[in-house]
Amino acid sequence: MLDAAEIGHKLCKDAYDATIPELREALIDAQYQLSQSRRFATLLLLSGVNAAGKSETVNRILSWMDPRFIESHAIGRDVGEEQRLHPFMWRYWQVLPPKGRITILFESWYNAPTAEHTLCQITDAEFDQRLAEINRFERMLTDEGVLLLKYHLHISKKQQRQRLKRLANDPTTSWRISDEDKLSITYYRPLCRDTEELLRLTSHGYAPWLVVEAGDRRYRELVVGQSLLRALRGRLNGADKPAARRTPTEIEIEPPDRRSVLTALDFASCVAPTNYADQLAKLQARLARLTRDKRFAKRSLVIAFEGADAAGKGGTIRRVAQAIDPRRYHIVPIAKPTEEESARPYLWRFWRQIPRQGRVTIFDRSWYGRVLVERVEGFCSSSDWRRAYGEINDFETDLARNGVILAKFWLAISKKEQLQRFKMRERLPFKQFKITKEDWRNRERWEDYERAVHEMVARTSTDLAPWTLVEAEDKSFAHLKVLRTLCERIEAHL
């Protein structure tokens, strides 16, 4: 594949100079249309061997465009403390552009696996596995509407050696030559082999790679610039994403016997008032000890609470929070996304709240909104919530593999109990704010929600991130079960 980028492309100064003014004007125009319409975000990945001219190319592209709507990042292996203390992908989520803007990444999620495989730190199968994870991640991004463009700058081994030599010999540039650069000459062949494997496995219609022969500066710049223009125009003139999405295959049916994971619960579970205070104190003390444990400093904890309206999420969260050092936890209530959040892929607003090591984040409602309320109320398309199960599993797997302990609770009450609690809320003045018309409307969709919960549990309860269904008819029972589950999950991980 890379051989086809060693055929000696070259552009003379006149031809280059004649093309640039028009290209710049067209790029600025496309960029302006994009920033006005805010139809999609653009992410441009630039990779290539050392000395292929990555930074020069990025600088040139930046110089051609309106700097207010474009930015570039190099997130390689050299990162700051905040980034090291968070799960690996967090660093890329931080720089994801909102709709209307363009971001250029010239170190990306491809760097680590490629470097590790070239240096024989991971096996062939592990390399392919990592690339498969990248595919899933990129598919999610593009399903969410991101325009993802990937360029690989290629130069021949001879060219690389010459360039590095020239840079090293010139006192004004020799500081740019690192040990890694010197190493890259030794690893040229294996790196090319890995790059070919990478191109083979991660080039798709929705996120294509373009290999650019980078020996000639003018040729290289013009190709990247014109290609970027073509892709932007194609997307600006084309249909908006939703229409182009694939119809999913619908395979689920209403279970003929109407049972679900929820009907299988025993709502008579309760705890005697005399035992409650005692057990609560013991469990809270145990949780406090665990979250202050030295070993916990290398882990973090993410708790997601979901449940029917009036199931008692607030009260349960309070009991959990009481047990944790306030400097260590953060409670995130999830409601309608903000404008900033809507402009980015769905999972962005959860990723930005993922705690660093030693910390706890408690989500009051969570990323499961997509397969619960958004599904039932039709706030997103059927293909959106159907693909969400897989995306959520990938997200949670990613967290768990990076040392995050996950606990997910569904607080379940019976339809009858909910009615009583609603009525109680309407009667008590200090609880009236808690009951709205929306709550009554949701109640009418009880059966739809029950089906959605069943499918959510069936599709996203995994070894790494299991669901705990909590019989919350008796609030005390629910508090204790949640606290006990939390303690047990942390203990299993320390």
Place this chain on the structure above:
Amino acid sequence: MLDAAEIGHKLCKDAYDATIPELREALIDAQYQLSQSRRFATLLLLSGVNAAGKSETVNRILSWMDPRFIESHAIGRDVGEEQRLHPFMWRYWQVLPPKGRITILFESWYNAPTAEHTLCQITDAEFDQRLAEINRFERMLTDEGVLLLKYHLHISKKQQRQRLKRLANDPTTSWRISDEDKLSITYYRPLCRDTEELLRLTSHGYAPWLVVEAGDRRYRELVVGQSLLRALRGRLNGADKPAARRTPTEIEIEPPDRRSVLTALDFASCVAPTNYADQLAKLQARLARLTRDKRFAKRSLVIAFEGADAAGKGGTIRRVAQAIDPRRYHIVPIAKPTEEESARPYLWRFWRQIPRQGRVTIFDRSWYGRVLVERVEGFCSSSDWRRAYGEINDFETDLARNGVILAKFWLAISKKEQLQRFKMRERLPFKQFKITKEDWRNRERWEDYERAVHEMVARTSTDLAPWTLVEAEDKSFAHLKVLRTLCERIEAHL
């Protein structure tokens, strides 16, 4: 995930009997619509632990439907000689249904990787890698329009033990209990863990898994039947695939300097007539020896010839064939697909010609038609040929990993030389049949073809299956280069 299928679903006889007549009628009706419209093929995969009732369920589904348009296959590890001597996936391509028909597979491509991982014969990373390959394969099938439904029948460990005991104790059924069944009790837990990983990584909107609680026979049959009906109806009433396909991102541009892998060739390459006969004889003898070599009996050879019209494919193929024992090779000319071929995924007609071990298949034009003639002439959509690069790479990687040696030749001539050969053909009576209006029309698209060839080489020339560009301006030179390349490729593999 599997826990959610242990909630004790059950259906009484009356409820079951009341539903079946209507379901059967609806299934037959959907099947009839499908076979009349021939809009898509349906593939139903059924997996599950031993004794979960797979064969009973398949038998029931078969009994409900019109046997003329449905068939079932169990292609497990116990296969015949023909299957063992072909690349692994060949066995599944053999039974792929044409449009309008339904095939049930109750051993599938999931069996081998799952069994191997459960028995610790492959690592976690290798298991994920295999699942990623399955994802790519299934995506290709569904992109090609196949309706792919996947059911996993689940029973609890206790249920499995009870059932196997009951079967073993009854003299009329004890013959059904194999050693594998006994082993499956021991491996129940690890198998469930692997199944959860498999469900997590291979369930997609376009090819969803449905986990079916299989403890109760009636419930299990009804769920699979109703779900099949829902999926068939959804697809029969829905939009046809092409409209629903995703718009690909177009990133390629016309290279500003008009160079390509073809312009980089040296068309002056030639060989002196005095040397030709001698060298030809030597190379043919070498190829003859290699294809009769004992070690070749475990390999096979697939040769693909592509090239401009009148580039000399026929003559070159003749020189290659002369060197091989006629019982060992098979020449496959590729033209318009037959009706039978059009009814199946694009790669089917090439898979059916893949040789068994020890044999050679020579393709005169090949699977690259999709990214050459179909692309240039607009016979397929842009998203079809764009995804074809990845599909072809997967196909060739699959062959190469299964011991197939691949050689791909592009015979290149200049536009001027083609004109002379066309004129010559028109003058010579015995060659007139070789030149048609279509040839002249293709010639007008010379530049489009050149671009398509460049992109084909850039995207599909891989380590495992490299392209060889052959300067064919001088026919003798081309014959010798092809023969030499073939010999070297075989030698490198033996």
